[in-house]
Amino acid sequence: MCRTVVPSLLSACALTVVVGGCAGTDEASSASTAGGTTAADASAPESGAGELTARLVDPEGGEVGVATLTEVEGGTQVEVRVTGLSPGFHGFHVHAVGRCEPDSPSPTDPAMTGDFLSAGGHLGAGEADHGEHAGDLPLLFVTEAGTGALTVVTDTLTLDQVTDEDGSAVMVHADRDNYANVPERYAPGGPDQMTRNTGDAGGRIACGPVEG
Template structure:
């Protein structure tokens, strides 16, 4: 009997130690996940050309060189919208395109983020899946990408998220419609049209 009691006490002690170890690992994992996100930028406010807040964007580290991009919008036209990360964190609704001399809202955000250089749509680093807005004008989306990290978005001049006026065809134009392939505008933006909303990523 004494041996049985000793075995029981030893077994109980081992179980408690293992449980404590598992709990410590769990707490450590949560702490690591929290620490990994302490440097993440605050949610980005997305504003339309009138300065009205129409959405929020967050970008979080996912590990393994990936980032999670999440967006929520309201008050937009129902349907699909081009949704991209642009090179410069400057959202001027009264910006002028030097090439035309015409007002081009958010032209100051630059072109699509293209870390590799020389890519066409939808090969740009900042090209994201089109954003679907419902009949009530609201929409949400979340995507994980390894095309960029927070470091590339929060450099000296920052970057910007742009919501476009029209659907983004991702430059997918079958040869039966265009034997010569997508034209320059399609390669540049996927025919997503003007920039209707912008948010600065810092």
């Protein structure tokens, strides 16, 4: 069964459409065609509304997808399409710095290096717990064919936020994001700091600076 994926902690996200691997279901028929109409289209941008683009690349520099951020009536619509990624669910966020450099240092901890660490943490990470960051978005599902698509509208993210002085970047992670939702029966002391910061979404496998 194909299910629309809307993590409970992302209350600000009005709609999520996950495409792929669901042929033959009502959900897929309404969302999988490029020209199809989804509930998100009810908030389609007005003529002349702002739109930004992020071209996603892997650590080797190969382009693997594109994301668009558009002003709509309900907030900001984020739409992404990817190809050539590993199958399964992937953490998907907007990060605080518009730099996507392989094997780069973190802007907050230069001793820590890794692919796309130059993009910093999640947008809004210093203002709320993970799961409620302005840059937190629903999971991106990639099919066995390596393709995936997602459309979501959020009212916690604005185009002004993603175009501040140091910009921002759209990021796909290697693993799924648990949104720091670790039940007490598994961790009586609650999630550790890494889980509270990142949701254990793993390495950064695709990144794209947000551009006009």
